[in-house]
Amino acid sequence: xxxxxxxxxxxxxxxxxxxxxxxxxxxxxxxxxxxxxxxxxxxxxxxxxxxxxxxxxxxxxxxxxxxxxxxxxxxxxxxxxxxxxxxxxxxxxxxxxxxxxxxxxxxxxxxxxxxxxxxxxxxxxxxxxxxxxxxxxxxxxxxxxxxxxxxxxxxxxxxxxxxxxxxxxxxxxxxxxxxxxxxxxxxxxxxxxxxxxxxxxxxxxxxxxx
Numbered sequence: 660x661x662x663x664x665x666x667x668x669x670x671x672x673x674x675x676x677x678x679x680x681x682x683x684x685x686x687x688x689x690x691x692x693x694x695x696x697x698x699x700x701x702x703x704x705x706x707x708x709x710x711x712x713x714x715x716x717x718x719x720x721x722x723x724x725x726x727x728x729x730x731x732x733x734x735x736x737x738x739x740x741x742x743x744x745x746x747x748x749x750x751x752x753x754x755x756x757x758x759x760x761x762x763x764x765x766x767x768x769x770x771x772x773x774x775x776x777x778x779x780x781x782x783x784x785x786x787x788x789x790x791x792x793x794x795x796x797x798x799x800x801x802x803x804x805x806x807x808x809x810x811x812x813x814x815x816x817x818x819x820x821x822x823x824x825x826x827x828x829x830x831x832x833x834x835x836x837x838x839x840x841x842x843x844x845x846x847x848x849x850x851x852x853x854x855x856x857x858x859x860x861x862x863x864x865x866x867x868x869x
Contacts, residue, residue: 674692675690675733676723684766690736706739707740745773754768787853792850813839
């Protein structure tokens, strides 16, 4: 049985949630909650979270469980679909019972219980955006310019922006392949973050980085 985190526990200052993905995963996954999402996070909330190389929808099943791994290693919840729970605790218990009684996948039961009007909001798109990470030293940047000019071009472009830039748009504009972005993210020189698409107004928001 999963116990609740107590103030004295390791990682007690973190908010952790147990999530049932609605994505063909019949198991609970644990995630950390960014500070900006904590006020509205609750059991029954619909959230977007990273699974492998994509984002999926899930239902928060439990608040502040203690996972089996170091909490610092847990991935972050990307966003809340709505600022209110989609399912009540009673419905979560009913879904668990139905899954066991009818030998059905829990993710299918949960999805069927979510009201249609709320399910429509689950289709909101997410996109990857790039923002600066750790700054490279002058000699590191010069080495990058010589050995990997495409990475250097992307790195300097992103650092010149005032806000995170849609990854696909930046790569297309610079003529840079996704491998350059992946290498910089792995190195820590860039960060890739998920962002909910609410409006299309990016093309005029990116400054030139000559």
